[in-house]
Amino acid sequence: MDELEAIKVTFFQECEELLADLEGGLLAMEEGAGDLETVNAVFRAVHSIKGGAGAFGLEPLVRFAHVFETLLDAVRSGAVPNTVELAAVLLRASDILADHVSAARGLGDVDMGASAAMAAELETWTDPNASPAAAAPVAVEDAAPAPAPVVDADDAIDDDGLGFVFVPQTISVEAQAADTDLIPANVWTVSIRPKSDLYRKANETALLLRELNRLGPITATLDDSAMPPLEELDPEAAYVTWSVRLETEDDETAIREVFEFVDGDCELEITRGEAPIAAVLTSLLTVAEAPAIVEPPAELAPVEIAALAPVAEITPVAPAAKPAAPAAPTPKATQVEVPGPGQSVIRVDPERIDRLIDLVGELVINQAMLAQRVGEYGIAPSSNLAMGLDELEQLTREIQDSVMAIRAQPVKSVFQRMPRLVREVANMTGKQARLVMDGENTEVDKTVIERLSDPITHMLRNAIDHGLENPEERKAAGKNPEGVVRLAALHRSGRIVIEVSDDGKGINRERVLSIAVKKGLIAPDLQLTDEEIDNLIFLPGFSTADKISDVSGRGVGMDVVKRSVQALGGRISITSRPGQGSTFTLSLPLTLAVLDGMVVDVAGETLVVPLAAIVESLRPKPEEVRPLGPVGSVLAVRDSFVPLIDVGRTLGYRDTSPHPCEGVVLLVEGEDGSRAALVADAIHGQRQVVIKSLEQNYQQVEGVAAATILGDGRVALILDVDATINLRRREGGAPRPTEPTLIAAE
């Protein structure tokens, strides 16, 4: 039973993939790109879900999938026209199918009413008159009678509801053995194509064949088709190819050894088995084209040839064998994705990869420790030891990158859930929305992927609910009643950027401002730039919806989204152009496993400041530091002042700050663009560190993002730049939505 449960888990995993394929195919059909291959793939997805569900006795899922499949089969056979309207219905049906899968998995319920209604709708498509006389594609009455062998009725099997007589063809293992004895399994095909050099060096093919014969019985065939007419023949050139069928108990190495002395002087191909697969397929194609032999139903033959042809196309064929390759019709060759031989997919338990990444993390730390020791012992950088360590460092980096690449996944897995969301939200809000996706293959670490879903969901909901206008409003504004929501992913400077944009009305700044003032979020007389006003929507307690709709107002505001994004080391912002739409931009680190950081000393402690947050580091001059208020001070950086923050004090390492001029100042920029100058005692350098979660190992500490282990084995804290800036804000004055840099006005 345990094993069956395990298979069931596999089934549900596979369902996820199948549902994604289904939706992808249906979306293609909705856009009018529904060729036969797509329809087939869509059919296969539903068929597979039904098949697996049947095996596990998941009845409601089977029933719904069956109705769905029946319609798709009719589309496949052309009985039901493949239209855009149909695709829209099928998409809704796929949503319900997904619900059924979730329900079967014990996650959520199916609206049985909606399911029954959809099933009925699907049935009307299959059979508009619901009359049994309608031309159902699966009807078999007209089919040519099967040339079933004449048998006694008693032997016949008729227990499968297929309703016809079938007699199993018995066969004995001995018969098979006898048959295969004729052509033993240890058959090799050796193709030898000597170059002229072979003869020039006084070698001879006959000797090679004699050597091969020592390994076992051979049958040699000479292919002289490349031989030119006598008048064009170059007497010193080589034209022929030998094809040798060899039976031997020896392995490939033994065969290769025969050719040791002519290495490079002849083209050699050794294949196990009777002949290369291309030749098999050639004969197959001949079979398919010769109806006298197998008599396949005429209309089916071309399809199957097309399905076979790409196989021949990609099979590596020796140059000598090329003339034999079929010039078969390959209308679909370019559309069929055929992985090369041996190019298979391995399913690995993610935990194993996580473990590997942890171990590589340890390796990085260990390597750093070694490097530090070597430095401490004063070993010359040019010494063999130090150079070996450098190589180790490089290798470690490469291993780390490669391991991270294993866990990297395209954002597709998150994106593919979004079309359904857009459909649902659009339906609920009475808007027309079309989702355009871009960069689905952008890769990012699995740990980040898992956390992309929520913010994207919120941004999309927001874009449709608040961004897009009603179809009427859009028409009045001279726009297409169908709004376009664009979801895009891209890599930008070592981060992943997700953009959600709409072509709606843009943010109503006046209203945003008045709400923010009314709710006491900002001072009424505060002067803000357009961009600052737009970003007010991320303030805690802000909600622009007149009525809390079921869509955007699910108890989570954009402020929560922003906080969760920031917790991941990400930033989120919005830009808007009135009447033209808004764009949410979300950027996240590519991985949550490693971080490029600057290692600094503060009050005898070692801290790591994320490199991404650092704008520059500088040594301030005394005249650049100015006091502000009783405890604070600001630093003049070129034409602006930024608040000075002593990290040692915010983290409680010391009570009195040293003068900033005695140390180093790191100019940092928070996620919201606000700047601050962090005072540290010394800078050690830049390093890639492995992130160890504080929450998992201890608890959350304000101002600290995580921890890491340094080369000397000590634990160092990774600074949370935003929290540090916010901590100081709370101490030093009224909260402001965005900390505007103080312009030097005096």
Next chain:
Amino acid sequence: MPQASTISVLVVDDQLTMRALIRNALQQIGFKDIREAPDGEEALKNLLAKPANLVISDFNMPKMDGLALLRAVRSHPPIRQTAFVMLTGRADRELVQRAVQFGVNNYCVKPFTVQGLREKIEQVFGQLT
């Protein structure tokens, strides 16, 4: 009476779930030598590299479907004697008819039980021990 453990089987289905289920059923019947292939193309390569006594194949698969695989097997001398059992859906009467034309040994309607599959195989090989 052939021994199930001495019969080599190649299971062909594009769905991992179905392959696992068939493998599981075959193991319960007593088969030991079980191989898998995700489509007809891979199955054919697999068989040519190492013949099997029995192929249990799904019909609807990408690249090369079960029927094409059956034809490929039957038209290639070293493996043409391979016993071939086609898995079909309930509505696939026409498919079975065509499979008969191409020399299928038996068919099995999905979903099947272990006993059902066993009977289908026994109809081909005789009672298994």
